[in-house]
Amino acid sequence: MSPLLTVEDLRVRFPTRTGVVEAVRGVSFTLGRERLGIVGESGSGKSQTGRAIMGLTPPHAEVTAKRLAFEGIDLLSASPKRRRDLRGKRIAMILQDPKYSLNPVMSIGRQIVETLKRHEKIGRAEARERALEMLAAVQIRDASRVFDLYPHEVSGGMGQRAMIAMMLVAGPELLIADEPTSALDVTVQLEVLSILDRLVAERGMGLIFVSHDLRLVSSFCDRVLVMYAGKIVEEIAASELGKAKHPYTQGLLNCMPVIGADRHPLPVLDRKPEWAL
C-alpha cells in the first residue's frame, strides 16, 4: 500500500536580516493511515513541519524537499489553486488556541458551513444539516444552539470542539493537530482528546499530532518522531518509549514532575551541541 504522505528531506528556511534561519533541516518520514506524533521543544521545527505539509508557511520562507507528496500529488509543484482545494478538503489542521484560530465575527455554524461550501456543491439546508451532525459528533449536546453562537460566547473546550468539527466536516484523509489541547484545562483536555481519538479511528484518517508533551503524545499515537533543532533525532514506537536511546528523548521523559515521584531537584536537560549537528 502506498503511503498517504511522503516527506523526504524537508527543509524550511527563513531569511532574516542576520542570516538564514533553518527551522526544519532535512526531515523525512512517511505516514500511512496511522497516528504519528511529532515532539520537541519550542523552536525544534515541529510546527513548521506541520505547516509546510499544510502549505501554510509564511510567503517569505523557503520550503524545499526532495519529495513532499500527498497521495501521489507533489505538493511543492502543485498550483496554488490545487493546494487550496486540498487544504481543508483532504488535509486539515487543528490549531492550538480556539480563541485565535476561529473567526471572531462569524458564528460557529457559519464557519463550519463555509468549509463545506468551499469544497462541495451543497445546498444551504443540507450544509446546515451536515454542520449540525458534525457538532453532535464532537459531543456538543445542544448543537442547534451552538450553531448560532459566536466564538467568544463559548468556552475554550467548546471552541476547540467546534474547531475539530470544522476541520472534519469535509472528511479529510490527513489531519494535522498542532498542540490541539495545550490551551485547554486538564479536565477538558481528555474529553477533547477522546473525541479526536474516536473520530480519527472511525474515519480512518492519518493523524499528525504535534506537541511538546512527550507523554501525552506517546499515549495517543502509534509512533513518535522526536525533533531537536530542526532534525529528527529519534523515531520510536510509542509503546517502546521506555527504551528510548537518545539522551534528548530520555531527558524530555524525565523532566516532568510526576505525582508520587519525589525527585528534588528535577532532572534537567543537558543540551549537547552535537545533538544539533
Place this chain on the structure above:
Amino acid sequence: MTEAVSVENLSVVFDEFKALDAVSVDVGKGKSFGLVGESGSGKSTLLRAVAGLTGASKGAIRVSGREVRGTRRDKAFYRAVQMVFQDPYGSLHPRQTVDRQLMEPLAIHGIGDSERRILKALDEVGLGSSFRFRYPHQLSGGQRQRIAIARALILEPSILLLDEPTSALDASVQAEVLNLLEEVRRDRGLTFIMVSHDLGVVTHMCERLAVMQNGRVVERLTSADLVAGRIAEAYTRNLMVASKGFRREAVAQSG
C-alpha cells in the same frame, strides 16, 4: 504562631458573578501552598485578591498578622509580597531592557546599591550579566520567566505569589524554572502560594494544597495524601485522572 498569609471568608464578586465564595486559607511561614482547579474556579482570583490586584467584597486577608484591605496597599506590603505571572511574554515591558525592569522596583522603594543588586539578582536566577541590557524579545520564554522571578526577588520579599509560573513554558524548561523556585525558597525561607492546573507540578512544589471549584475550596489535603490517593472529593479524583494523561481504556470506561 502568626501565619504568613491568612485568608478568612473571602468573597470576590464581579457584578453578579461570585468569583470567590467565602474562601478561607491559611499558609504558615516558610511553607509552600498550592491552589489547583480548572479555569474559572477562582484560584487566580484568590491570588490576585491577596496581592491587592482585585478588591474583595467580604472577608479579611492578613499578611504576617497584619490585616490588609482594598487594592491600595502601603509600600511595606509590596516589599514583602511579590508576584510572578503566568505569561512571561506579557508581564515584561517589551521596550525596556532587563536592567531597567529590574531597576524599577528598586527605584519605587528607594533602595540604593542598584548596580550590585541587579547583578546579584541576575546571577541568582542563573542568567549572567550579559543578559542585563537585552530586551525581552531577545530572550527565550524560560529566560523571560527567570527575569520575572528576578524582578520579584530583587526586593527580598518574604512571600511569593506564583500564578501558573510554568504553564507557558516547555516541559524541559519548566523543570529548570521549578528547580530555581525551589532553590530560592530553600535559601531564603520564602513562603509560596502557587496556582497551577497541573497536579504534578503542585505536588512537586507544595506541601499542602487546596482544590477549588466554582469559587469554593472543595478539598484541602497534603501532597502526601494526594500521592497516596487519600482523596475525599470526586472532583479532586477527576483532576487526578486527568493529570495522568490520555489513556484509551480510561476514556472508554468513563464514556
